Amino acid sequence: MAVYTQVSAEALGAFLAKFDHGELVSAKGIAEGVENSNYLVDTTTGRFILTLYEKRVSADDLPFFMAMLDHLAVDGNPVPRALPDRSGALIHELCGRPACLIEFLTGVSVSHPSEAQAYAAGAAMGAMHGSLAGFDGMRPNTLGPDGWRALLAKCGRDLDAIEPGLFDTVSAAADAVVAAWPSDLPRSVIHADLFPDNVLMLGDRVTGLIDFYFACTDIRAYDLAILHSAWAFDAQGEGYDAGVGKALVAGYVDRHPLSPAERAALPVLAQGACLRFLATRAWDWLNTPADALVTRKDPLAYWRRFEAYRKDDLFA
Template sequence: MAVYTHVSAEALAAFLARYDVGELVSAKGIAEGVENSNYLVDTTGGRFILTLYEKRVAADDLPFFMALLDHLADRGNPVPPAIPDREGREIQELEGRPACLIKFLPGVSVTHPTPAQAQAAGAALAQLHRSLADFTLERPNGLGPDEWPRLLARCGDDLDSIAPGLKASLDTALADVLGHWPKGLARSAIHADLFPDNVLMRGDQVTGLIDFYFACTDIRAYDLAVTHSAWAFETDGTPADPAVGRALVAGYESVLPLTDPERAALPVLARGACIRFALTRAWDWLNTPADALVTRKDPLAYVRRIDWYAAHPHAFA
C-alpha cells in the first residue's frame, strides 16, 4: 500500500481551493507504488492525482522533476505534468509534505506484457529520449554505479539472511560489472524506472508514462537496459516469452536506432541494472518493519536476472 500520509477531507478541500479545478467530490488512496502517498481525486472539474512526496524524494529535486515533465508534455509525450495553482505554483505543502496535483492519465498497467505492448513501450521510451535531447537541467543518478558498492556495504552480511551466499554473489557480480562499465555513450535525462506498472496502456497503445521520481542524467542505453530487465522477465525473475524482450528493443530502435557501441554495452548495462534493483530491494527487505503497510519486493528476483544476463551475453545481438 502506498498511502503513508493521511489527508483529511477538510485539508484536501482547502488544498484544492488554491486551484481552478472545482470542488472536491471524492478521494481514494492508491495502493500501487512504494515511494510516495498517492490519492485519486475527483472534483466537479475532473479527475486528478494528488501526490505527497515521502522520505525518498527530496524536496530540492522536485523542480527538476516538474521541469522534466513539463518539457516532455510540451513535446507531446504522454506524461502527467503537475497542475499549477492560481499563482502559477506547481509544488505545494500538504500535511507537512511537499505535494503536487497532477494530471490524470487514462489506461492500465499490464502484468504480463505481450510483444505488441512491449514494442509500443520501447518506442515510447525512445521518443522520450529524443524529446530530452535539448533538456538542459541535470540531476545525478543517486542509485548509479558509484552508489552500488556503498549500498552493498550497508547491507553487509545481512544479505546472507535473505539467501546463503548472497553477499559474495553480489560482490562478484558487481566487481565484474564495474570493471566493464562503458564510457563515452550518449547521455541524457532518463526515466530509470520504466517497469510495466509505470506504463499505462489501452490495448497495445501507450497512454501514459508515469512515476518519474528516479529520473536522472545518465547513459541513455542504460535506461533501455533497465526497461528490458523489467519487461523481459516474469515477476519472480524467470525469463518471459523471448519475443517480449526482442519487441521492446525493436520498438526502441524504430524511433531511435542504437549505435554499435550502445548495442555492445547492453549486456553489462543490463547486469548493472539488475544489481541496482537487487541491492535496493535487499535494503528494503532488511529494513522494512514486518508490520509496515508496504509489500516488500523479492531481491532474489533480480539476482536471477543477473545470472540470466551473465549466461546469455548475446541476448541483445
C-alpha cells in the same frame, strides 16, 4: 506508488481549496510502487493524482522533474504534468511533505505484456529520448554504480536474511560489473524506472509514461537495459520472453538510433540494472515500516534476472 503518509479528508479538502479543480468527492491510497505516497483523488470536476514526496525524493529536485515533464509534454509525449494552484505554484507542502496535484492519465498498466505492447513501450522510450536530447536540465544519478554499491554495503550482512550468502555473492558480482562498466557512451536525461506499472496502455497503445522521480542524467542505453530487465521477464525473474525482449529493442530503434557500441554494452548495462533494483528492493524489504500501505517487491527476482544476463547474451 505507495502510501506512507496518511492524509485526512479535512487536510486534503483544504489543499484542494487552493486550486480551481472542484471540491473533494473521494480519495483512495494507491499501494503499487515503493517511493512516494500517492492518492487517486476525485473532485466535482474530475480525477487527479496527489503525490506526497517521501524521503528518497529531495524537494530540491522537484523543479527539475517539473521542467522535464513540461518539456516532454510540449513535445507530444504522454506524460502527466503537475497542476498549478491559483497563484501559479506547482509544489506545495501537505502533512509535512512536499506535494503536487498531478494530471490523471487514462490507461492501465499490463502485468503480462504482449510483443505488440512491448514494441509500443520501446517506441515510447525512443521518442522520449529524442525529446530529451533538447532538454538542458541535469540531475546526477544517485543510484548509479557507486550508489547501488553503497546501498548494498549499507544493507550489509542483513542481506543474508533474504538468502544465505547473498551479501558475498552480490558484492562479488557488483565488483565485476563496475569493472566492466562503459565510460564513453552517449548520455542524456533518462527515466531510469520504466517498469510496466509506469506505462499506461489502452490495448497496444501507450497512453501514459509516469513516475519520473528517478529521472537523471546517465548513459542513455542504460534506460533501455532497465526497460528490458523489467518487461522481458516474469515477476519472479524466472521466465524470460525472448519475443518481448526483441520487441522492446525493435520499438526503441524505430524511434531512436542505437549505435553498435551501445548495442554491445547492453548485456553489462542490464546486469547493472539488475544490481541496482536488487539493492533498492533489498533495502526496502529490510526497512519498510510495518504500517505502510505498500507492496514490498522480492529482491531475489532481480538476482535471477542478473544470472540470466550473465549466462547468455539476451540481446543477440
